[in-house]
Amino acid sequence: MIKEVIVVEGKDDTAAIKRAVEADTIETNGSAIGEAVLRRIELANKRRGIIIFTDPDHAGERIRKIVARHAPGCKHAFLPQEQAYNKGDIGIENASPDAIRKALAELRTETDDVAGEVTWDDLMQAGLIVHPDAARRRLEAGKRLGIGYANGKQFYKRCTSFRITKQEFLDALTGLDEGG
Structure with a gap:
């Protein structure tokens, strides 16, 4: 139960x-x-x-x-x-x-503590925002992180409010460029 x-x-x-x-x-x-x-x-x-x-x-x-x-x-x-x-x-x-x-x-x-390790610049460098394929990349990264799909601003908020670590974030990005 x-x-x-x-x-x-x-x-x-x-x-x-x-x-x-x-x-x-x-x-x-x-x-x-x-x-x-x-x-x-x-x-x-x-x-x-x-x-x-x-x-x-x-x-x-x-x-x-x-x-x-x-x-x-x-x-x-x-x-x-x-x-x-x-x-x-x-x-x-x-x-x-x-x-x-x-x-x-x-x-x-x-959590209200938004001192998470993932930054807005991290999302930009990962091509999760301001990128021609950002929506697909966020969809896949959101699945891998277990936080679901969201637009760029909401994705960032989820990363910080769910305390996604930099390493979790980087692991989720592995293979994104190969379409995985």
Whole structure:
């Protein structure tokens, strides 16, 4: 049984989580998260901790940001888009139990201490920003780091808030130029 409560978007996500692990969930019911749901999330975070596990799409990112603002110190699980894709639909509900277990095994915890080792210049030198292929490179680096896809500014924020070390960053970059 996972100690923390997993915050997901809907009932289908809850069903997918329960096929993979034994855990309690809170459903946001989409991006229009009500005050009652936010209060339950805050209480769960204080008592047991929470894991935010939203779809790897724009709406999922929006929900992740809203929930994280109300739950300081929460954990984040990320699933690559290709593991959540089925017939034109992207969502946690499409992921295999193994993919869900792997994402939950590679949790990241956000911190307010932004004294991380990765700098904006590091992203620029790595071709993750201001580069013709920056989006693809961030997608692959985000998978390797377990922080998901994000635009340049958000990618940098994740590197610092999840305390990605310089060595983790450099390891994730290995082979990017070979298309790997």
